Amino acid sequence: MKANRSNFPFRFIGACLLLMLSAGAALGQDDFVNSIVDLLKEPDKDLRAVACEQIREGTLGEDATRTFAALLPTLPPQVQVELLSALPDRGDPEVRKLREETESNDVRIAAVRALGKLGSADDLPDLVALLASPSADRKDAARRSLVELAGEEISAKITEMMSKSPPDQKVALIEILTQRRARTALDEILRQAKSDNATVRMAAMESLGIFGEPEHVAGMVEGVLKAEPGRERDTAEKRIMLVCHRIEDKQKQAAPLLAVMKNASDETHTILLSTLGRVGGPEAREVIEEAIRDPQRRRAGLE
Numbered sequence: 597m598k599a600n601r602s603n604f605p606f607r608f609i610g611a612c613l614l615l616m617l618s619a620g621a622a623l624g625q626d627d628f629v630n631s632i633v634d635l636l637k638e639p640d641k642d643l644r645a646v647a648c649e650q651i652r653e654g655t656l657g658e659d660a661t662r663t664f665a666a667l668l669p670t671l672p673p674q675v676q677v678e679l680l681s682a683l684p685d686r687g688d689p690e691v692r693k694l695r696e697e698t699e700s701n702d703v704r705i706a707a708v709r710a711l712g713k714l715g716s717a718d719d720l721p722d723l724v725a726l727l728a729s730p731s732a733d734r735k736d737a738a739r740r741s742l743v744e745l746a747g748e749e750i751s752a753k754i755t756e757m758m759s760k761s762p763p764d765q766k767v768a769l770i771e772i773l774t775q776r777r778a779r780t781a782l783d784e785i786l787r788q789a790k791s792d793n794a795t796v797r798m799a800a801m802e803s804l805g806i807f808g809e810p811e812h813v814a815g816m817v818e819g820v821l822k823a824e825p826g827r828e829r830d831t832a833e834k835r836i837m838l839v840c841h842r843i844e845d846k847q848k849q850a851a852p853l854l855a856v857m858k859n860a861s862d863e864t865h866t867i868l869l870s871t872l873g874r875v876g877g878p879e880a881r882e883v884i885e886e887a888i889r890d891p892q893r894r895r896a897g898l899e
Contacts, residue, residue, distance in 0.1 A: 597743070604628075609652065618701075623714075627658075628735050628814075628868030629660045629663055630649045631663075632650055632664075633663065633664075633667060635647040636648075636667065636670075636675060636678075636679065637675075637757050638670065640762055641678075643679055644675060645678070647780055648678055648682040649681060649682070649683065650666055651679070651682040651685075651686065652682045652686070653685075654684045655662040657887055661683075661686050664679065664683060664686075664698055665683065666894075667679070668680070668683075672724065673700035673702055673703050673704070675778055676700065676702075676703045677702050677703055677706040678698070678708070680703065680707055680710050681710075681845065683704065683710065683714075684710040684711065684712070684713035684714050694710075699801060700793070701731070701733075701734075705733050705734055705737045706737075707732075708723070708734060708737040708741060709737045709740060709741060710725065710741075711723065711739055711741040711745070712741035712742075712744030712745055713744065713765060714771060714830065715741060715745050717742075717749055717750060717753050718746075719745075720742075720745075720750070720753055720754065721757075722756065723738045724738075724742070724754075724757055724761075724765065724769070725735065725764055726738035726741065727768045727769075727860065727870065728764070729860075739768070739772060742769075742772045743772055743775045743776055748780060748828060751773065751778035751780055751781060752775055752780060753782065754769055754772060754776075754778070754781070755773060755778065755781040755784050757769060758770060758773065758781070758784065759784050759787075763793045763796050764789055764795075764879070766793075766796050766799075767789065767795055767796055767799040770785060770796075770799045770803050771799065771803070772800075772802070774806055774807060775851075777807055779807070782804070782808065784819050785788060785803050785804060786800070786804065786812060786815035786816070786819075787806065788800035789801050789815065789816060789818065789819030789822070789832075790818050790819060790822045794823075794824060797819060797828070797832075797864070798823075798828060798831065798832075799824060800819065801816065801823075801832045801835045802821075802831075802835065804816055804835055804839065805836075805838045805839060806838075808835075808839045809839065809851045810839060810840060810842065810843055810851075811843065811852070813839055813840065813852035813853055813856065814852070814855070814856050816832070816835065816836050816839065817836070817853070817856050817868065817871075818830060819832050819835075819873075820832045820833055820836065820867070820868070820871055821864065821867060832869060833871040833874050834874060835836065836853065836871050836874070836875070837871070837874040838877050839852075839877070840852060840853060840875045847877060847878060847879075848877075849876070849877050850872060850875045850876070850877040850879050850880040851879070853868065853871060853872055853880075854879060854880070855873055856868070856881065857883070865887075868886040869883070869884055869887055872884060
């Protein structure tokens with residue numbers, strides 16, 4: 597506690613100085629940038645935090661950005677991490693180089709995280725490859741950046757990569773597309789709901805349950821039929837239920853599923869009765885009660 601008190605005046609003075617500089621009250625832009633550089637080299641973490649905040653918001657211009665980027669490789673790893681948390685808000689592309697050149701794991705992770713704001717479609721192959729990293733921290737950083745990268749082009753390219761990926765990577769990319777709420781990916785996710793791989797099927801149906809719409813129910817039905825009886829099929833049925841329940845009119849929630857069942861084979865119709873029961877509603881009840889009265893369907897296991 598005593599050490600903290602002795603440092604307090606220095607921290608306070610440093611913070612006030614930077615506030616004055618950012619308002620242009622004391623020095624020109626070049627001197628302001630140099631003062632921030634000096635503070636980044638201070639051992640006091642709180643002073644460095646004030647400097648990083650000014651880097652985010654208080655300094656303008658490409659020259660300042662180049663100065664801070666050039667400083668990165670010369671700083672200790674911990675300070676590089678702190679500076680990397682600030683540079684993305686300036687849109688600095690030098691972060692990519694640092695990820696390749698540094699030997700510090702912490703700096704590499706910070707650089708990967710920064711790509712969520714700084715990256716482009718060109719960074720997708722590297723980020724997707726990191727999803728298979730043995731390092732949980734790098735894997736998490738790559739996932740976060742893939743979620744944060746903005747733009748429909750990014751979602752489209754992730755969808756394309758997902759369609760060609762091995763199962764484990766495909767599951768991770770489906771989850772990322774779901775977090776991105778990438779509606780343009782829904783058609784491909786529907787196709788994955790019929791995959792020969794159970795883990796991929798379940799990830800796809802989980803995704804559709806989160807942000808699918810009633811118009812996707814017909815495709816999801818194919819996922820239910822493909823699912824193995826038991827836990828997988830039960831879960832798939834519940835995902836259809838979630839989507840149907842997004843229809844505000846409760847009287848019509850079963851309509852998308854009933855439309856599929858209307859032209860289905862007797863076998864498929866019977867399988868889907870369980871899903872229909874989960875969706876509920878008066879129309880669903882009528883169909884289920886009729887099936888129960890049908891001797892042939894009773895023999896199929898509806899008693």
